[in-house]
Each structure stands twice: as structure tokens, then as C-alpha cells.
Amino acid sequence: MAAYRTLRAITADDAYANLALAEHTAGLSARDAAFATELVAGACRSLGLYDAIIASAAGRPLRSLQPAVIDLLRLGTHQLLELRVPSHAAVAATVELARQVLSQRVTGVVNAILRKVAALGAEGWATRLRTERADAEALLVRHPQWIIDAYADLLPAGELPAALVANNEPPVPHLVIRPGLAEVAELGGRPLRWSPFGVEASGNPADLSAVVQGRAGVQDEGSQLIAWALARVGAPPGPWLDLCAGPGGKAALLAGLARDKGERLLASELQPHRAALVARALDVYPEPKPVVIAADGTRPAWPSNRFVRVLLDAPCTGLGALRRRPEARWRRKPSDLDALVPLQHQLLEAAINATAPGGVIAYATCSPHRRETSAIVEAAEGVEIMDAHAVLPEIPDAARGRYLQLWPHRHGTDAMFLALLRKPVAT
Template identity: 60%
Template sequence: MNQQRPRKDFRGRRDLPPERFIDLARMAAFDTLRDVHSSGAYANLALADQQRAHDLTPQEAGLCTELVNGTCRWEGTYDRIIEAAAGRSLDSLQPAIVDVLRLGTHQLLGMRTPTHAAVSTSVDLAGVALGERTTGVVNAIIRKVAAKDLDEWLDELTEGMGTLGALVLRTGHPRWIVDAWAAVLPADELEAALQADNVAPVPSLVVRPGLAERDELLADGGRPTPYSPFGVVREGNPSDIPAVRQRRAGVQDEGSQLVALALTRVEAEQGRWLDLCAGPGGKAALLAGLAQQDGSTLLANELHEHRAELVRKALMAYPVNQWQVVVGDATAGDWEPGSFTRVMADVPCSGLGSLRRRPESRWRRSPQEVHELHDLQAQLLDAAIEAAAPGGVVAYVTCSPHKAETSAIVTQVADDRVEVLDAPSLLPEVDGAAAHTDPRFVQLWPHRHGTDAMFLALLRRR
């Protein structure tokens, strides 16, 4: 049973009607949304903080997580519905009241919460968290939202819209992201790709080569990933697994595992490998194990010291003579040009390929941010090419399918210094890996492969 407390336990006031209560899960969800919208907090971090602060049971934490993540994913669609129900702009309402309405709308339209419960808990939440004066407007608006189900609201709001405009509301994405996906996908896959962003992934784990075998994780309740020989999918808290606590395994999306694996499958000489932008260390740890098996060593570079420390922790289970972590600007690396046989350039990007695990990010990112990253990404790829030895291989990787961050960068930078390789041929077990924009590139997708939307181009230095 959910715990219930009057508002005095949350804010110290005692002037509420004695019948006004709210359960801890909904209170924690509301506080999380306020952290996200008023303070710019990351939803996953704020959610964990609030669940601890409210001392939620596992059952309460599950409800709180669904309330927060579902509300964040569908925020744009819910806001349009709330405005239609209210007959006024959201700007005319207090931001905190809007968050109460968003939570109530998700319960009504995105969960199986009975109507009376969704309405009453929304009104109680407003009274407990914001004061009795707010309950009237919340009650009036949320009852109007409850008058229609989601399909009825969507049919009403999308009437007369074009196909792409309707997908904005029906899949819960900003229009610019819908347009960007439409530019890099076959038309008959567009809606499926957008809908896949709304399905939370099960955590993927990865064994560190030479430190653990996949059978160890499979014996602990996991199931093998479809493509990566190092991966396991497992419900639950990864830190419960001894191999993860001992850093012999880690948490890493299968797509990230695959792009690192593809780099190591290209024919190249033994020598030094470089991870150009290594933080927080997932790919570096996988590469370190594979480099050791190849008779090579790994240099991991990271711009920021706090992220470099995360890389060191990810690598610490390996012998210290097999790897080195340095802190520096990768565009002017403190190493000899042409000295690495393999270079991983997993460049900073918008992160649009991981929308399914970062529910609020689709509403925070903008086309301007993608544009601002362009020059840095091009400089980093150029630096990666310069760092590669003759015959060496460069992997250009982003966790984004946006054309401006993927094929456009490679086309701009790849000149007669390099040969563009057939990257999908290095992952023959992955069906449909070739990018729609250029079949020499790999583009993974949640709806096709169950991974983040990772991009990979492989270049060989002439």
C-alpha cells in the first residue's frame, strides 16, 4: 500500500483540510518534475534523488518512475491537450500547476489509472504541494482532459495536419526531430522509429574481455544480446552483480559495443590504439580488453578531469601497463601525429540516438545545438585522421542519427588522406545496418536493432 502523508510532512504547514493527502510516489514524481523544469536537472538523476529523499519502497519507486518518464516523454503532446482542455495558453498558468496537470494527464491518457483516481489525486497533489487556492483550476482542467481518451484527443488535434505534423503529436516528438528522422529513414519506417523512442530499454551489460565471460552474466539471470558477443540484457539493478561491482563488467548499450567491435575487426597492425574522447569510459574499457588480446595498448584521452577519472575507474581492473588515461584537448592532442593503428572518435553530439533512455532530452535539444556542435565534430574527426598511422583505421561514432552529425561530417572531412571503408560488412550479423544516407556507413536504430541509434563510419589512413 502506498504511504500517505498530509502536506505538513512535506512543507511544514498545518492549515490544510484534514482529508487532503497525497501518496509519496506522486509527491516524489511532482518534485522530480519541478527539478527538471525549474532547475534544468536531468530526469534520471533527479528521479533517483527524490526517490531516496522520499524513502520510496520498490513498488512506489516503480510508480514514480513511470509517472516521471512517461510524463517527460509525452510532454509536448500532453501540453497541447491541456491547452485545448483549458482553453488557454500554458503560459497563463503557474509552472508548478502545469506539472500537476501533466502528471494527471499521463495517468488519464498514458496509464491505466481509473479516471476518478487520476482526477482526485491531481487535485490532492495541487492542494498538498501548492495550496488550496490551486485546486479549483486543477480540478476544472483535469476533468476536461478526462472527457476524452488519447485517441479522441489526437484525432481532434491532428485534424487537417499533414502526415509529419500529425506524427509530432502521435509520437511525442518536436517537429524538427520528426523532420530529421524523415531525412535519414525510409518513409515506411519513420513512425516505427519515433514510437521506439517511447519504449524504455532493458539495461544492457557488457563483459570486459579477458576479465569475465558472458556465461557468468547469463548465469546471473541475463539473456544474450542479439548481436554483440560481449553483451547481456538483464532486468534489475546492475550493481547487484559481482562482476559489475568488481569492474569486470559494466553497463553499456549494445549499439556502443557493436561500433567498438567493428573498429577492432578491420585489418590493422599491432600498436597503440587511441580513444580520442573517452569519457565516461565504456568504449575504452571494451577496447582495452580487445587491445590486450591483439597485443596492443590503449591511450584514452578525455578533455575533463572528472570524466577522465571515470575512465580510469572503468579501466582499473586491467593491468596498468596496458592502458593510459590523459587529460587534454583532442583537437590538439599531445601525441605524435600518425602514431596510432586504431582510433576511436566517439565525438560529443546531441545524444538524439538515446531518446528512449533520456525522456526529457527531446524537449531540451534544439536544431541550434546540433548546428553549434558541427565545427567541433569536424575538428575532432580531422584530429583523429591525423593521429592515425598510414594504414591505420579511424572510427567516427555518434549517438545520433541526425544527418548533420553523421554523414555530413564524414563527407566534409574525409579527403584524399583516407579511404572510406564498408563499415556494415564488418558487422555481417546485424541485418539492416547500412545507413539510408550512404550504404558505406552503419546506422543502428531502436526499432530495427533494439539499440540506441548509433552511427559509425570507418576510414583507413592512406
């Protein structure tokens, strides 16, 4: 039931999988919550594949079935093809769930389709889809073709399969301290490979007092490294700006790094509810606290030439965070870039205008796609592109020309992109 409600929230209401899971698994035992999580993550990760299998097994287009019935069939198909759930149990449990959440009249359809799914098994369906669909190979690696093409545009051909496999493997949680408020040793776990601020921990973060008290949080090492790079690069003294700060992970780390230098952070976020999340994350710091505002980064609420370090973690397709947001691969479309790219250009222009002469801008995305990374940076005016990898030289195989590019299969992080830009001092 928890898995079904979560999947419905994702597919019907556009909810984020991680947030919906936290809501609907609250109160479950650790074992049951883990099973519900696997059901949802697996269904989201393989949604395109399972939809093709369901349509083939049903012998009719998917649109002829109720959306709620499709979600039930996705959960049942995942159990039948990927988990060690006996076929009779997977079918019976899904049919009973259909009776509870919908009606008796749909149970026959659910039962018939799932029995056809079970009859072929994973390998049998792979063979059948190859004869039925031109996009079978893309579906079988759980990625739309356009995302495969975007990865292939950047990676050596021999690495592409490993990169796609890595996107299908749930990440181990990474924790991060708020500098000056907690010590890494408090978090237990294994120290991260490159970030000095966090650990890899397989337990429940909510069991740690530092996390409960807000002195530490959950943050992928890739995101930690983006913030650390901006703090490490040389810049004049002065205030810092996080231009698109929600939901607050990078801002919370940057705020502590700014305090270490005797400086202060302004965190801006367009959406008021996300700005509230940022404020909650930063409220743990003592006075003088970082400042949080709800503002449109393309219509700045601050004077030009004001900040010496500016982070622009730009809104993007999220193609580098598919491990943590498996549903995003089927939600996003190539046309989304047509709306995002102009916004990214506008935000970077605003970031440059906000930066004082001699200051540095970190342009980051959780996507490696060329159109929203290097193409954005290389169109910018009034800045010099720095060697971002030279700021974090200890990370192997991360140089992408003058940029830093992380990958799940190489670095165990999200596929974060980073460009560092310096605004020259007028002569």
C-alpha cells in the same frame, strides 16, 4: 513525490532523466520505483503532446502557468491518458501533491485543468488537437516534426511509423563484460544477438556481483558493436585512443579489447567530472592500467601520427537514443546542429591527425541525422572511407552505403552510426 522531483530536475535544471531518477527513487520499493520511472519517462516522452493538451484544457497559454504547476499537470495528464490509474485517483493524488510541494492556492487550478483532461480521454484529445493545431500529428506520435523529417530522410516511408514507435518504448537493459575480467555467463540473461560481450537482462543490474565490482556494466548493444568493430578491423600494432571517452562505457570495453592484443588505451575527456567517471570505469583493470586524461580533443595533448586505432564518439544531438533519453526530443532544436556540426568537423580532423599511417578511425554518433553523420565523414580529408558494414557483416539491414547504421526498430539498439576511416601509408 519522487517523480515530481525528478521531472523538476529535468525541466528546471537540465538534468538527465536516468541520473535524476536514480537519485530520487533511491530507497523506494521496486514497485514504487518502477511506477515513478514510468511517470517520468511517460511525461518526458509525451511532453510536447501533454503541453498542448494542458494549454487547451486551461484555455490559456502554457507560459501563464508556473513551471512547477506545469510539471504537476504533466504527471497527472500521463496518468489520466496513458496509465490504468482511475481518473479520480489521478486527479486527487496530483492535487494533494500540489498542496504539499507548492501551496493550497494552486490546487484549484490543478484540479480544474485535470478534470477537463479526464473528460475527453486520449482519443477525444487526439480529435480535438487535430482541429486546433497544425502540428497535431507530430505531437500524437511524440516527436517534434524536425526529428520526424530527419528519420524520414533516411528510412523507407513504410518503416517510419515503426521507427517512431520504437523510440517510445523503453529498452530492456543490456549488460557488457570487461574483457578478461568477467565471463558473459556470470551475467545471466539472454545473450545479445551480435555482441559476444553482453546479455539482455530485465533484472536490476546492481544485484549482480560483476556489475557491483566494476567487472561488467550497463551498455546498449549498439555501443558495444561500435567498440568491437574498431577492434576487429585490421590495423598495425600500437596504442589506441578514445578521443571523447566520457562517461566511459565504450572506453571500458575498448581497454579490455586492447589488452587482448597486448596494447594500451588512452582515454581523453574534456570535462574533468566526466573524465573522473571514465577513470572509475577503467580502474578495475590491472597494471599497466589504461591512461585517462582530461583534455580538449580539438587541442590535442598528444603528438600527431601516434595511435593505430582511434574512436571518436562525437558529441551529437542524441536523436538515436530517444528510448533511453526521452526528454532529449523536446530539449533539442534544429539550431543545435549549427553548433555541433563545426565541433564534429574539428574533432574528426583532430582524430585524423592523431592517427598513425595505416591506422583506423571509428567515427560514431548516437544520431542518424545526415548532417552529423555522413556529411561530416565525406568532408574529411586525408583518409579513405572503408566499408564499415563489411566489418560486422552478420548484422542484417545495417548497411547505409559504406557506413553502418543501426535502428531500434530493426536491431533493438540505439540508432548508432559508424564510419571507419583508414589513414593511408605514405608512398
